[in-house]
Amino acid sequence: MSSVALAGCSDIADPDAGALVAALGELGVAAEAVAWDDPGADWSRHDLTVVRSTWGYDMDLAGFLAWARGLPRVVNPYEVLAWNADKHYLDDLAAAGVAVVPTTYATSGATAVLPAGAVVVKPSVGGGARGVAAFAPDEHALARAHVDALAAQGHAAMVQPRIASLAERGEVDVVVIDGEVTHAVGKHVDVSRAPAATPSGASRAVRRAPSEQERRVALSALRAVPCDGPLCYARVDLVATDEGPTVLELEVIEPFLFLGEAPGAARTLARAIAARLGR
Secondary structure, eight states, rough: EEEEEEESSSSSSTTTTTHHHHHHTTTTEEEEEEEOTTTTTGGSSEEEEEHHHHHHHTGGHHHHHHHHHHHSSSOOOHHHHHTTTTTTHHHHHHTTTOOOOOOOESSTTTOOOOOOOOOEEEESSSSSTTOOOOOOTTHHHHHHHHHHHHTTOOOOEEHHHHHHTTHHHHHEEEEETTTTEEEEEEEEEOOOOOOOOSOOOEEEEEEEEOHHHHHHHHHHHHSSSOOOOOOOOEEEEEEEEEEEEEEEEOSSSSOOOOOOGGGTTTHHHHHHHHHHOOO
């Protein structure tokens, strides 16, 4: 029987893990959840490590990437994990013609390019809403101060306009497994002027059918990922703009996939993992 490690973290349990372990078991694949930062874990005894819920990896990115690089076999591929860990990847998506939220980067408040109106400032390496703060049009001085605060912590900052539709409509998270859109949810994540110290949970996440335009944008983003063949899993977070659905983030490291919101999604992901085992 093949063995798969579902890499998670030591302090937050993955609500999807049980369903995925069961679905893999039905395919004759033994799977167990293992914390990526467990110093006693023996990764060599597994045929494949699937990075699933390594929440907080951004707090030790160098350690995380060294761990992933040292694995015998890892999904998603190490090169893709390293690329996706820094949100400068949005520049690559934009260069490929993907609609993305306009983003600039800065290492000091004085050099930050702030768009007119309300802005959001966040670290280019981050998870959840950690370090993310929103500022009103008359608070640009505070936004620049937050850039400086992030720089003092060793982070490059990214600056984006605050998209008006987020407050009322939230974002749409499109889940793609093995190159196929399986489901999507609409959700709201609160972002205030006070930076969040820990990842924020999504509130009011509700399954919804993605529109054809949302599907097209999500798949166009994945075609721009530097990888041969479809990724095992990904989540593309979209926001509504006047120009249509626009990529807010592309998550291929540890996105919560809302498997419980879509009957059969756990089995679909299990089949994708089994295929990468050669089964």
